[in-house]
Amino acid sequence: MRTILKEMKPFGWTVLGIVIFTFCSVLADLQLPNLLSNIINKGIVEENTAYIVEIGLLMIAFALFSAICNMFNGFLSSRMSTGIGRNLRRKVFIKVESFSLHEFDQFGTASLITRTTNDINQVQQFMMMFMRVVLQAPIMAVGGIIMAVSKNAGLSAIIFASMAVLITVVFLIARKAMPLSQTMQKKLDNVNRVMREKLTGIRVIRAFNTDEHEKKRFDAANIDLTKTTLKMQRMMTLLMPTVMLVMNATTIAIVAVGSRWVAAGSLLDGDVVAVIQYVMQIMMSLTMLSMIFVMMPRATASAERINEVLSTELSITEPETPVEIGQSRGYVEFRDVSFSFDNAEEAALSHISFSAKPGETTAIIGSTGSGKTTLVNLIPRLYDATEGQVLVDRVDVREYDTKTLRDKIGYVPQKAVLFSGTIADNIRYGDETAGDEDLKRAAQLAQAWDFIEEKPKQLGEHIAQGGTNVSGGQKQRLSIARALAKRPEIYIFDDSFSALDFKTDAQLRKALKPVTKDATVIIVAQRVSTIMDSDRILVLDEGRVAGEGTHQQLLENCEVYQEIVSSQFSEEELTKGGKA
Numbered sequence: 001m002r003t004i005l006k007e008m009k010p011f012g013w014t015v016l017g018i019v020i021f022t023f024c025s026v027l028a029d030l031q032l033p034n035l036l037s038n039i040i041n042k043g044i045v046e047e048n049t050a051y052i053v054e055i056g057l058l059m060i061a062f063a064l065f066s067a068i069c070n071m072f073n074g075f076l077s078s079r080m081s082t083g084i085g086r087n088l089r090r091k092v093f094i095k096v097e098s099f100s101l102h103e104f105d106q107f108g109t110a111s112l113i114t115r116t117t118n119d120i121n122q123v124q125q126f127m128m129m130f131m132r133v134v135l136q137a138p139i140m141a142v143g144g145i146i147m148a149v150s151k152n153a154g155l156s157a158i159i160f161a162s163m164a165v166l167i168t169v170v171f172l173i174a175r176k177a178m179p180l181s182q183t184m185q186k187k188l189d190n191v192n193r194v195m196r197e198k199l200t201g202i203r204v205i206r207a208f209n210t211d212e213h214e215k216k217r218f219d220a221a222n223i224d225l226t227k228t229t230l231k232m233q234r235m236m237t238l239l240m241p242t243v244m245l246v247m248n249a250t251t252i253a254i255v256a257v258g259s260r261w262v263a264a265g266s267l268l269d270g271d272v273v274a275v276i277q278y279v280m281q282i283m284m285s286l287t288m289l290s291m292i293f294v295m296m297p298r299a300t301a302s303a304e305r306i307n308e309v310l311s312t313e314l315s316i317t318e319p320e321t322p323v324e325i326g327q328s329r330g331y332v333e334f335r336d337v338s339f340s341f342d343n344a345e346e347a348a349l350s351h352i353s354f355s356a357k358p359g360e361t362t363a364i365i366g367s368t369g370s371g372k373t374t375l376v377n378l379i380p381r382l383y384d385a386t387e388g389q390v391l392v393d394r395v396d397v398r399e400y401d402t403k404t405l406r407d408k409i410g411y412v413p414q415k416a417v418l419f420s421g422t423i424a425d426n427i428r429y430g431d432e433t434a435g436d437e438d439l440k441r442a443a444q445l446a447q448a449w450d451f452i453e454e455k456p457k458q459l460g461e462h463i464a465q466g467g468t469n470v471s472g473g474q475k476q477r478l479s480i481a482r483a484l485a486k487r488p489e490i491y492i493f494d495d496s497f498s499a500l501d502f503k504t505d506a507q508l509r510k511a512l513k514p515v516t517k518d519a520t521v522i523i524v525a526q527r528v529s530t531i532m533d534s535d536r537i538l539v540l541d542e543g544r545v546a547g548e549g550t551h552q553q554l555l556e557n558c559e560v561y562q563e564i565v566s567s568q569f570s571e572e573e574l575t576k577g578g579k580a
């Protein structure tokens, strides 16, 4: 919570304004019972109408003044809490942007979304309530007690007794509510996770007719959250009736004791009414304060979750003195590299060594799960190697500023990702200064121009969120065009040709040759036909290098490669030289 309170720093003047308005409104409110008691004691008892009107008008003026102060207070509090919410959202967003895949794995996407939205909202609402109540309630309670004691010290003893009861109840409720609030946020994460999976996997769910199964899964998460929320709400519903009970009991006690003292002539009627009014003010402020105590655990849980994100130590950090770009042009080398995912029993990559040179194409092939994607992810530092070194232009990737490193790389991921916007926006992601002609050229090279040309708005055609309004192959071609527009020194194609038909695959590789002739090209592929012309093929098997060489060399000496080839080609094709 301390971290969140630090967020109040830029709002110093607003806080000062809130403090001043709160003081003014409370002081005005505290005058009202006193004035009412004067009306009764002097105006009504002595039948002095002029006095009643005069004090009545004064009461209206005080009430109006308090209302205006409260209005300003509300305005400033909302300005501050929404400002804190905005700043936190910005900070979390920037922090998450600097996360490596390791941190994404650690938090989970659904949880990061809940933290950026719901958790920050909780804190924002709490801050709003906090600023309105946390000053007002104690001042009102203390002021009310002083005023009540000044009216009659004996009657005020009753107030102390009831305050003790109320504080005990609030404490007990807050103690129970605290863990429940924390659980609630976790369960909300769960609901978001199931919902997210359902929305992103809707096609599979429909195709496999698993709507019922998904419904049950969602119901389970939803009911779980509902149960905890209800438990918490039940606790909260106890609060108001308890306050009312204590307040009414106190009023009765004051009337019972006060009426005797009035009859004995030691107390005035108006003072009994004033003390009752002070009791109401004190109890109401304590109730408001108790709302803070009830909101606080949930807000604290949310604040902790936000803080977890903000204080995460990045597994991929920038070097203190980054290396300047040298003369080389994209030379990639792996030196005895091993990599393990957190909590994984076995290493995903073990002792990998190879080099990929500019002007050459290096292919990586291997069965599913053999570590191909993991290997290429180490080049742009999406993960850092656990052991060994990944070098780009003979410098360890960890010694580069990540922006400098990633500027050298054109990465086409296994699963093509498009953003909502136009086709041009998506290709321009690679180079924001690219003109329409550059975009067209990149699209032509990526064999994407044919389908773009047919669209009514061509490059200006809208792409839906997640690229759902283009086919898988078209998505992949746009994703390739994006990398080409960047004109990088190192191209990484992670199984990027798999959604293309054989003809387009061959055309694309042919078109790429002149463009990438000076660059280092690394192609991950499942299809032998895609990579058989490569200068060097690296065969991966269970995270280890099972062979390295050209297609012909591997056919002769690498068993794993022979198995892959024979699973994809017929005997006849193999004797013809494996051409598909």
Ligand SMILES: Nc1ncnc2c1ncn2[C@@H]1O[C@H](COP(=O)(O)OP(=O)(O)OP(=O)(O)O)[C@@H](O)[C@H]1O
Binding pocket: 105, 341, 342, 344, 348, 366, 367, 368, 369, 370, 371, 372, 373, 374, 375, 414
């Ligand atoms: N985020 C992750 N956390 C833990 N283990 C992972 C993670 N990503 C991949 N793995 C594991 O690491 C191994 C290598 O995965 P990788 O994705 O690199 O394989 P791949 O060869 O690219 O497979 P495919 O051809 O199916 O894409 C697999 O055993 C996989 O289960």
